[in-house]
Amino acid sequence: MSIVQKHQVDFKLFDRPDVPVRSFKAGDTVVTEGEPAKEMFVVRNGKVAIKVHGDTVEEVAAGGMFGEMALIDHSPRSATIVAIEDTDLVPINERLFVILVQDTPFFALDVMRVLVERIRLMNQRL
Amino acid sequence: MSIVQKHQVDFKLFDRPDVPVRSFKAGDTVVTEGEPAKEMFVVRNGKVAIKVHGDTVEEVAAGGMFGEMALIDHSPRSATIVAIEDTDLVPINERLFVILVQDTPFFALDVMRVLVERIRLMNQRL
Numbered sequence: 259m260s261i262v263q264k265h266q267v268d269f270k271l272f273d274r275p276d277v278p279v280r281s282f283k284a285g286d287t288v289v290t291e292g293e294p295a296k297e298m299f300v301v302r303n304g305k306v307a308i309k310v311h312g313d314t315v316e317e318v319a320a321g322g323m324f325g326e327m328a329l330i331d332h333s334p335r336s337a338t339i340v341a342i343e344d345t346d347l348v349p350i351n352e353r354l355f356v357i358l359v360q361d362t363p364f365f366a367l368d369v370m371r372v373l374v375e376r377i378r379l380m381n382q383r384l
Numbered sequence: 385m386s387i388v389q390k391h392q393v394d395f396k397l398f399d400r401p402d403v404p405v406r407s408f409k410a411g412d413t414v415v416t417e418g419e420p421a422k423e424m425f426v427v428r429n430g431k432v433a434i435k436v437h438g439d440t441v442e443e444v445a446a447g448g449m450f451g452e453m454a455l456i457d458h459s460p461r462s463a464t465i466v467a468i469e470d471t472d473l474v475p476i477n478e479r480l481f482v483i484l485v486q487d488t489p490f491f492a493l494d495v496m497r498v499l500v501e502r503i504r505l506m507n508q509r510l
Contacts, residue, residue, distance in 0.1 A: 373499035
């Protein structure tokens with residue numbers, strides 16, 4: 259089973275003038291395990307690695323998302339995220355996240371599918 | 385970290401004449417890993433164990449939910465569920481699930497919180 263996140267979100271949702279893209283170079287750390295969290299990210303170009311305790315558990319390429327867990331349960335970051343290519347990210351803060359869930363049920367289902375894919379990947383490791 | 389699911393759903397959502405409760409005795413198998421799946425469940429009374437490859441990874445008591453992963457990504461059951469007490473369950477089929485996600489964003493967030501809680505439990509085991 260590949261560790262690259264398969265599910266893809268619809269970019270039209272995030273093409274908003276109030277949501278500027280944020281750019282990272284290959285090797286940059288995007289978020290750090292244990293930090294407080296205020297946003298999730300959708301990958302516009304490039305690729306990142308999700309690392310738990312130093313192990314890469316998942317890779318996320320264009321159209322994928324990460325960092326949503328901290329928005330959902332208001333806990334610190336559960337993983338460190340490192341750009342493995344030059345990467346452009348669309349940040350989604352909590353206000354926009356709640357609007358997207360309320361107004362676009364298919365976004366809510368997208369988030370659920372990403373979470374379920376992650377659980378199935380982890381089940382393979384048990 | 386306890387393996388009992390902490391997040392609780394609001395039962396009023398499921399108090400519907402078209403959704404009859406289904407009852408199981410302690411020891412009964414509710415769903416079997418690998419089977420096709422058409423519904424998720426909310427626990428009304430009692431308690432079940434979620435078993436992956438024979439190991440109990442989570443327990444779900446009144447107010448908790450399980451079986452939602454198969455509804456979200458249309459895959460076979462990823463776990464076997466066994467009643468560990470006499471248990472009453474509210475089954476939620478895909479049609480009702482989609483209605484609940486569309487009409488009640490807080491239900492969508494409930495489902496996300498349960499999924500995130502499960503991922504954090506699994507992270508502890510990595």
